[in-house]
Amino acid sequence: MIPLAASRSLAEEAIDRSWVEAIARTAARALRLELETYPKPGLVSHVDPGSHADMDAGTFRASTAAIAPFFRDLARAGAAGAPMPALRRIGLEAEAAMRVATGGVNTHRGAIFGLGLLCAAAGALPRPAAGALGALVRERYGAAILDGPVLLHAPGARARRRHGVGGAPAEAAAGFPSLYRVGLPALQRGRRMHPGDEEAARVEACLALIAHVEDTNLLHRGGPDGFAFARDEAARFIAEGGVAQAGWRRRAEALHRAFVARNLSPGGAADLLAMTLFVDAIEARP
Numbered sequence: 033m034i035p036l037a038a039s040r041s042l043a044e045e046a047i048d049r050s051w052v053e054a055i056a057r058t059a060a061r062a063l064r065l066e067l068e069t070y071p072k073p074g075l076v077s078h079v080d081p082g083s084h085a086d087m088d089a090g091t092f093r094a095s096t097a098a099i100a101p102f103f104r105d106l107a108r109a110g111a112a113g114a115p116m117p118a119l120r121r122i123g124l125e126a127e128a129a130m131r132v133a134t135g136g137v138n139t140h141r142g143a144i145f146g147l148g149l150l151c152a153a154a155g156a157l158p159r160p161a162a163g164a165l166g167a168l169v170r171e172r173y174g175a176a177i178l179d180g181p182v183l184l185h186a187p188g189a190r191a192r193r194r195h196g197v198g199g200a201p202a203e204a205a206a207g208f209p210s211l212y213r214v215g216l217p218a219l220q221r222g223r224r225m226h227p228g229d230e231e232a233a234r235v236e237a238c239l240a241l242i243a244h245v246e247d248t249n250l251l252h253r254g255g256p257d258g259f260a261f262a263r264d265e266a267a268r269f270i271a272e273g274g275v276a277q278a279g280w281r282r283r284a285e286a287l288h289r290a291f292v293a294r295n296l297s298p299g300g301a302a303d304l305l306a307m308t309l310f311v312d313a314i315e316a317r318p
């Protein structure tokens with residue numbers, strides 16, 4: 033017979049295991065929902081590859097399947113209180129698996145980083161309260177993110193140096209303020225505008241994020257002019273009613289075509305949309 037104390041700890045372990053599985057499943061689902069959202073200006077979706085010549089929905093699906101196991105490892109590492117270098121090692125392994133699955137294409141670099149940190153935070157916080165995951169990333173990993181090694185030739189790192197913006201590391205180190213102050217409120221607003229139409233809510237969140245985020249993908253592909261064009265057009269869409277306006281889908285599709293014509297792709301906003309969906313599913317409601 034198993035003594036009571038031992039059987040309690042087995043039960044606790046089973047709960048931990050199922051929480052880790054739930055975190056990884058939710059992260060992969062958030063990536064799939066981001067992909068299955070249309071229209072998203074310039075971005076890859078199940079409908080078309082947007083501004084990208086080297087990847088499509090199939091590339092993103094293969095990449096999601098390849099990186100999903102690493103979200104489990106990151107959640108476990110977070111639960112064990114692992115420091116940033118340990119998370120970084122897992123993140124780099126996930127990037128390598130992504131490259132194998134896509135033939136070397138960068139589908140999910142930013143998403144592995146941001147969602148990965150949120151998975152680690154969720155691993156440390158069963159039943160997180162509203163706002164808790166971002167706060168934990170900021171408190172536990174913020175300083176190490178800002179002090180970490182810079183990959184000099186990454187397009188984002190170049191854009192950060194050239195244009196003086198913070199990009200993905202600054203967003204994460206601050207606890208994902210764009211996600212909490214812009215992404216989540218827009219998702220909830222979209223749901224109120226179109227009850228039952230989750231895709232409309234995701235489009236509202238995506239456009240609100242494009243209008244707000246200092247996205248290094250927009251900068252490295254479009255320079256300051258492309259960056260300003262993308263943010264201004266997305267801000268106008270939201271200011272004129274977002275998905276509440278009549279013909280919103282036609283307008284969002286026209287914006288999609290205008291981004292493609294300029295080769296613009298707001299990959300940072302796409303990553304933050306996936307992170308918004310993850311946090312929406314994992315944290316308690318305020």
Ligand SMILES: CC(C)(COP(=O)(O)OP(=O)(O)OC[C@H]1O[C@@H](n2cnc3c(N)ncnc32)[C@H](O)[C@@H]1O)[C@@H](O)C(=O)NCCC(=O)NCCS
Pocket residue numbers: 106119120122123124141142143144145146148149183186187188189190192198199200201203245246247248249299300301303304
């Ligand atoms: C920190 C990272 C993302 C570096 O980013 P960097 O700006 O140097 O350039 P890079 O071109 O590699 O990636 C930037 C990507 O971030 C996304 N992004 C761009 N702007 C933003 C923004 N403002 N906010 C959030 N994400 C953004 C885009 O998808 C973009 O492609 C990453 O490449 C890195 O260092 N990875 C190492 C692994 C790691 O530390 N993992 C931690 C745990 S998983």
Ligand SMILES: Nc1ncnc2c1ncn2[C@@H]1O[C@H](COP(=O)(O)OP(=O)(O)OP(=O)(O)O)[C@@H](O)[C@H]1O
Pocket residue numbers: 066067074075076077084138139140141142143144187188249253297298299300302303
């Ligand atoms: N649906 C999406 N469509 C396009 N990009 C996305 C999408 N979702 C996320 N992204 C992000 O955009 C980034 C890819 O952007 P991009 O193709 O400009 O790649 P790059 O490697 O930064 O630069 P380049 O290929 O131009 O040299 C990825 O890091 C990814 O996280």
